[in-house]
Amino acid sequence: MADRKTKQLCKKLHSDHIALIDHADVDEMAARSLLEAGVQVVINLSSYMTGHYPAEGARRLLMDGISLYEVPANLYDAQFIERLNGCLASIEDNQLTVYTKQGDKQLIPLQIVTAEYIQAKWQEANDSLDETLSRFIDNTLQYASREKDLFLKPLYPLSLRTKMDNRHVVVVVRGKHYREDLQTLHAYIREYRPVLIGVDGGADALMHAGYIPDLIVGDMDSVSDKALQCGAEIVVHAFANGRAPGQVRMNHLGVSYHLLPAPGTSEDVAMLLAYEENAQLIVTIGTHTNMIDFLEKGRKGMASTLLVRTKIGTKLIDAKGVNQLYQPRWSWKLWGWCLAAMLTPIGAALVINPVARHAAQMLWTQWRIWAF
The missing domain is CATH 3.20.19.10 (Aconitase, domain 4)
Structure with a gap:
């Protein structure tokens, strides 16, 4: 193939x-x-x-x-x-x-x-990494200076049914270690029930992890039909001039969608959308954050991401690689405390309840007869 x-x-x-x-x-x-x-x-x-x-x-x-x-x-x-x-x-x-x-x-x-x-x-x-980094920084600053006015303006307004006002929002991109990071944040997602945004294939990542995305944002080139038809609200990212190749696919599937013309990458747009919908906290998983990430995507700079992250500021928490920070470890000491916690109520029942105490005495007698 x-x-x-x-x-x-x-x-x-x-x-x-x-x-x-x-x-x-x-x-x-x-x-x-x-x-x-x-x-x-x-x-x-x-x-x-x-x-x-x-x-x-x-x-x-x-x-x-x-x-x-x-x-x-x-x-x-x-x-x-x-x-x-x-x-x-x-x-x-x-x-x-x-x-x-x-x-x-x-x-x-x-x-x-x-x-x-x-x-x-x-x-x-x-050996040539410093030279590559120098060109990358020059490209990033050049485009950031040229595009900053586009990112200072608010996005085109959408009438979304997904409400993010004063809620936590998790933006999932199918980047490095996204599976492990999603698994690590399982307890957080279960407790806070944040709005889940899948960026293109990030919607499939959410579904594989057992979640249903609330919103799917992207140009729709790497997300599955199954994800697009899961009931999530869909935002098709268009170029700033309004052209959106993803529209053709959405029309073919017969799925309703919003069209959002905006500069930058789809993950930038997803973060900006959550920010402008007044999200309390924006947690990103699998997003592209460094030179290697962007060179792997075929981009020679990260101007849009630099501008978006600067604009969002303290509302943004990047969970990329959080699974590598700490992995719970079992120890004999921890197992001992767990065993003690289980045996304590059993011992208390034997001391307090005469029926339980009598049964324990009978078992002890039978064991002595069998053993000796």
């Missing part, structure tokens, strides 16, 4: 498929999606790691025993993926054999990607 968008391809993959992607600097989330699909072989038309920044995807795939290959740039054309998608194929001796739909047989040499190669690229990326 082949697709230029890895996240779209992963929805169609099965364990017996060879995945053909065109994804430079494969990120960790893409790697996790490929692993969840169960594939054992991945072929990339781009470099798994260019050395531009330390992308985690290739290392993760190799650690899990996935075979990785790259196709030399001179051996494919613009229609390569479309032509090979759905064809029967096999790999032997670092060579891809493809049986095309027209009945032809095509042999394509492959370059195997080794752990040593990825480690060399990893070192190269780390």
